[in-house]
Amino acid sequence: MNLQQRSEELEIMDDLNISGDVVPQTLHELDVINRLLGGNQISLSAFRSVIKKGPVRSLVDLGCGSGDILIHMSRISPNTEFTGIDANKHIIDYASNHTRQFDTVHTVCENIFSDSFKERTYDVIHCCLFLHHFTKEELIQLFTQFKSQAQKAVIVNDLHRHFLAYHSIKWITRLFSKSYMVRNDAAVSVARGFKRKELEEILTAAGIGNYSLKWKWAFRWKLIIQISE
Numbered sequence: 001m002n003l004q005q006r007s008e009e010l011e012i013m014d015d016l017n018i019s020g021d022v023v024p025q026t027l028h029e030l031d032v033i034n035r036l037l038g039g040n041q042i043s044l045s046a047f048r049s050v051i052k053k054g055p056v057r058s059l060v061d062l063g064c065g066s067g068d069i070l071i072h073m074s075r076i077s078p079n080t081e082f083t084g085i086d087a088n089k090h091i092i093d094y095a096s097n098h099t100r101q102f103d104t105v106h107t108v109c110e111n112i113f114s115d116s117f118k119e120r121t122y123d124v125i126h127c128c129l130f131l132h133h134f135t136k137e138e139l140i141q142l143f144t145q146f147k148s149q150a151q152k153a154v155i156v157n158d159l160h161r162h163f164l165a166y167h168s169i170k171w172i173t174r175l176f177s178k179s180y181m182v183r184n185d186a187a188v189s190v191a192r193g194f195k196r197k198e199l200e201e202i203l204t205a206a207g208i209g210n211y212s213l214k215w216k217w218a219f220r221w222k223l224i225i226q227i228s229e
Helices: 022-036 039-051 068-076 089-098 136-149 163-176 180-191 196-205
Strands: 058-062 081-086 105-109 122-128 150-159 211-216 220-226
Touching (some): 022 039, 022 068, 022 089, 039 068, 039 122, 039 220, 068 081, 068 122, 089 105, 136 150, 196 211, 196 220
Parallel strands (some): 122 150
Antiparallel strands (some): 150 220, 211 220
16 A cells, blocks of 8 residues: 555445444444544543633534544533534434433534535534545535634544554454454545645645644544634
């Protein structure tokens, strides 16, 4: 695998109609990976830094998966209304059931490129392991769109494309994963991840300059875009 450039290989999860037993198994395993490898803490620390500047009334998580991170966020900020969005109905069905005991967490099946989504606004937009699914041109469009949709901040938690990350996750999932989707998509996700310069070029093209971009273990980028002080 040549990791000099972002891969254009599609993931199984990119099929918005994927269904069956692989969906709950995959979402469960992704939750475990995010907890064990520190992915959750990256998003939660970013969220804490945003709410230090003032209360957050609403947050949307794009590509929400199981909704697990929204449960953790709701414990930090009980007065915030949380919305999880995914374009796959079967994923949303799982997320709705997974978050059903949390009154401030809601889930919606919607495509973020739809006109209906573009009309929505939130204090904070959060994306975890989501944006690497898109091309550079689509990301420029999305970040430009986020500037008008987010009232306070945009939080991004995504993958650093690196040979150690690629080969490590490939072997870890081969040994421990029971989901064929995780075994296939984990390494592909890393190959579709970002170098710092690539993210900076996308943000510049979208007209975004007020942001913090930091590398975090394990091979993640923590990006906070400040929309307003």
